[in-house]
Amino acid sequence: MPQPCTVIIFGASGDLTFRKLIPALYNLAADGDLPAATNIVGFARRPKTDDSWRGELKETTTKSSRSGLNEEIWGSFAPRIFYHQSEFGNAAGYQSLAKRLDELDAQSGTRGNRLFYLSVSPTDYEGILTQLAAAGLSGTKGGAWTRVIVEKPFGTDLSTAHALNEVVARVFREKDTFRIDHYLGKETAQNIMVLRFGNGIFEPLWNSHYIDHVQITAAEPLGVEQRGPYYESSGALRDMVQNHLLQLLCLTAMEPPTDLRADSVRDEKVKVIRSLRQMTIEEVGTHVVRGQYAAGAIAGKEVKAYREEDRVSPTSMTETYVAVKVNVDNWRWANVPFYIRVGKRLAKGGTEIAIQFKNAPNVLFNKAAEPLGPNVLVIRIQPDEGISLRMQCKMPGNAIRIEPVKMDFHYGTSFGKASPEAYERLLLDAMSGDATLFARRDEVEGAWKFVDVIEEAWHQSENPPPLCTYPSGSWGPKESDDLLERDGRTWRRM
Amino acid sequence: MALDTAKLGEPVEIGQIGREIKRLWEATGSAKTRASLINFAIYCEAGEAAERNTELINEFTRTHACRALLIIAEPDAAETRTRAWINAHCHLGRAGEKPVCCEQISFVVEGRARNLIPNILFSNLDSDLPLVLWWQGEFPDPIDEHLWAWVDRLVFDSHLWRNPTAQLTLLLDSLAHTQSRLAMCDLNWTRSLHLRQALAQMFDHPENQPILECLEHVAISHSPEFRSTALLLVGWFAAQLKLELQSCEGSQLLLAAPSGKPVTFALTAEAGRSISRCEVRSDKAAVEVVRDGSGDFFRVEVRLPQGRTYHHLLPAGNNETTSLLAEELALGGRHRVYIKALGIAKALL
CATH class of the missing domain: 3.30.360.10 (Dihydrodipicolinate Reductase; domain 2)
Known part of the structure; x- marks a missing residue:
């Protein structure tokens, strides 16, 4: 069982979040594999409340979850889901995110462990990573860990991949970078x-x-x-x-x-x-x-x-x-x-x-x-x-x-x-710091x-x-x- | 006749067949065993064929574990659409313990949807297993040559064709064009298998071989609707004895041996089984094969010079369609003799 953490999903209103990521986290919770204290924070541009996002996620998880949706399990899972509205380039949004994550750490005992999931276009990577670093969110404190998962496409050729890797490397160490390939x-x-x-x-x-x-x-x-x-x-x-x-x-x-x-x-x-x-x-x-x-x-x-x-x-x-x-x-x-x-x-x-x-x-x-x-x-x-x-x-x-x-x-x-679905295993591995199944x-x-x-x-x-x-x-x-x-x-x- | 889909099983969405089959087997748990050694596809056009073929598949799967694909085309339907069903045929194994089950996927292809058939077939095959396609009825002109890409054995019954020569020409041209290496399995050819085996055995004995060397006349009695079976038999004689066709007048055929010696063939239509009698005669001796009253055996009489006569009783096989099919699938190979026999038979059919 990995240490409890907060999973922060950039691109929270995207298709991947609805069809794969949240159903995967829900199924991990349903199987008892997700640490009880784990929080999920969605970060996206569209204005939504925690409750409205939870409502949307419930509907799509019912359709996409491999085990369906159990009301009781969802009832204990959903209160740990939060929505944070901000433009990707807005520094204030990251400051308020940092504050909110600290609060969640204090409430849930997640001890500052954070897993950032970049489910966005690669063109947004640099802006998001720079803002994370500026807001002090890429660093670690007191034995906690901070990791980042990046989705494909990881570049469009060798030179863009190299440039992207340089961007990520400026903010996260290679051992904390998880390039996901769901296969x-x-x-x-x-x-x-x-x-x-x-x-x-x-x-x-x-x-x-x-x-x-x-x-x-x-x-x-x-x-x-x-x-x-x-x-x-x-x-x-x-x-x-x-x-x-x-x-x-x-x-x-x-x-x-x-x-x-x-x-x-x-x-x-x-x-x-x-x-x-x-x-x-x-x-x-x-x-x-x-x-x-x-x-x-x-x-x-x-x-x-x-x-x-x-x-x-x-x-x-x-x-x-x-x-x-x-x-x-x-x-x-x-x-x-x-x-x-x-x-x-x-x-x-x-x-x-x-x-x-x-x-x-x-x-x-x-x-x-x-x-x-x-x-x-x-x-x-x-x-x-x-x-x-x-x-x-x-x-x-x-x-x-x-x-x-x-x-x-x-x-x-x-x-x-x-x-389990591929994303279940991969999310769990990233939480555990095991990069074997990542590129x-x-x-x-x-x-x-x-x-x-x-x-x-x-x-x-x-x-x-x-x-x-x-x-x-x-x-x-x-x-x-x-x-x-x-x-x-x-x-x-x- | 209206199509009765009741026996085709559970209706499913075509795009979800794989998932539904998986669900079907998961639901049976470990109480049953799924088995498959071939992909067995049937193409038919008549609406009433749905029930007949489902029964045939049920019977067939007792001895041949397969994934059965039944494609029922209704080209004259006003609406163009495709529907699918799945079901399973389970039989107790020989040990009588766990039932062994095979899946059947059925499609009804209506209206102009016939050009979708290659995709329907390719997308529902059990991987890595041979594909036997039984084409019931006439081939469309032109034939969609994509069909031949993955067919290992093409089964058809030339006896049912209105114009066998045209159909065979169409098929052979299409196969030649695609350089297909599929095996052609004509059930009309299989129908005479036991008769041919009975005849051939008689010439294993060296004493009987002069009959062939001095062959003068072959008489074949056939049921009126099985003239094509008799003509394929003529083709077999011609192929094996290297006879060449000289003339054909109604039921009288004149062929020539390599030596130039004439050999006559007389075909007689009479009520009875497909081929009820075949006599092979030289000036001094003869072999006569007659199907007995029960239809299960051939009574063979060999008449040699000096009045010596020998009798044999040999199995005649069963001309039921499922038996012919089982016989055909048990044979394997490419039926090279059939292709040779077509050389002459195609012109006569």
Whole structure:
């Protein structure tokens, strides 16, 4: 159980606060994992009272909480929620916040422990952090701690990420800075290390001798919905690959850490980032496919093309799909490509890591005209978190007929208790000062360095690779299939 | 006939199918086991097919653990919309302990929504498992080639087509265009499986092989509505014996052996099972396969020179649709002989 603290959320009237942060804190309270004295203070521009904000939060928590809403629990949780109205650049607002936090410390016994959550646009970071420092809110007193959680996007390229890190570093030490990537808070993402290093059977096979390639997929049937302007400036590469997918790649590819301390784990992830083979501008065209969804059908309904979406340019060149062939140049992964794909308006939603093993030797059963399929270990990150292993099996009967079968483990049905939401785990870890599941500065900057060259080839080179289109509801552009077909491989069936 | 959705199970929102399936299994707890080895999709158009296919899926899941996807298209419906249902088929396992359950996801696709079918299929597959698509009825022209992307086995019954030649041409062209490697599984071909096996076995014996070498005539008796089954059988003879079609006049076909020797085929329509009799004759000997009165067996008579006659009783299989399907799925492979047989049969169908 972490020490009690006050969680101060900047961007209190934002969607993330309503849909994720407050439901996560509520569920922690409902499960008895949140210290009873914990306070929550929302900081935002819009005028609201404590009561009106609590009312709004109750309504959205009822809809978004994984355990629903228990009136009794909410009755004891809600009085610890407060609203503080101020402009982000108003020094007086921070002075009054400091006063209010001191009062809450005195009332609740939170001892000056503070966790600032920046759920705002990165352009607001500098102003908020500067004001926090000026108001004396970033410092610590009497053994208390002060930490900051920053949401993605953490920069838009290496130079902006570096600048942002400098801004944060001026106010908070690296050990008190928690760059959140909610994928890392998911049960199965955490389980990757347990699967690899807690079982004797997998790690000996986890290398180029036995693994043919790895596929990491983050697919969603949704379009950009109301996020057109954000997506126009971001695109799938910056929105998903630089952070979530490279983080999953790191967890899959890293060496066993010496221990489970945050920096031991993150050191190993950084080594993977440093081993990613940097592409040249010319290589981007052959190793990366970018696509954009055209009109099509999703869930039995016709849907429009990206360029027809609300507040999206009709001539937009923003990618909604990316497939990348990534090479990890180290001893373990020599000649084992990692194929990453992410896309919107795809046939099915889901984030999965598929470890595809090499085929059995081409003798005995494999001599048949149709080669047997490979063994595939799939780690499902979301939804329906779990693990499955595909293997070949003889069908009952007198003849040797071999078909694939799948052993499937589902978190949802295997344990009586539902998995906590990613934000629950991450908030709790930040309160406890455990940064294992948060990205370190060098990880973030290393990942930007890897994707920057792709962005440069797309947007600044003289001969940019084409932007391919794909029908909504399909599995992406044909060029993406070709990317694997050139290597004699195919995307697996999700 | 109006569509009766009562047996399709619980209506669900299409976008929430994954979640609803998960809820369905969570609700059953550990009292039941979910099993799935294939994705088994059925496409049909007739409204009354909903109930028939749900019963068929229920029967099928007794022996084939699968995720069943039933797509019922109603292209003539005034309104364009898509609806979905989920249900489960549970059967006691052979050990008689825990019920083993399979899920069925049903879709009714009305009006112009037929072009949504590839997405419906792709978005509801059980990952990493083969996809068997049973297309009941005629293929639309043009065929949406996205369909073939992930189909491993395409099941159809050419016997039910109004114009089998046109349908096969459409299908083969489409598959060639997409370079699809799916296995074509024609239930009309499976229908003659046991007859072909019975015939082929008779020529394992070296003494009988001269009948084929000196083949003169093949007589096939078929039920009037199963002429296409008989023509596929002709195609089989032609493919295996390298015969070439010379002429076709009604029910009389003239083929030529590689040596140039003529071989005649006579097709006779008569009441009974799909194919009730097949006689293979040379100038000196003959093999005759006749389905017995019960329909369960073939009575085989081999008539050799010097009046020597041998009799065999061999299983004739069951021509019920579920049995044909089970037979087909038990076979595996790509049916190369079928493709060869189509070489001649397609022109005759």
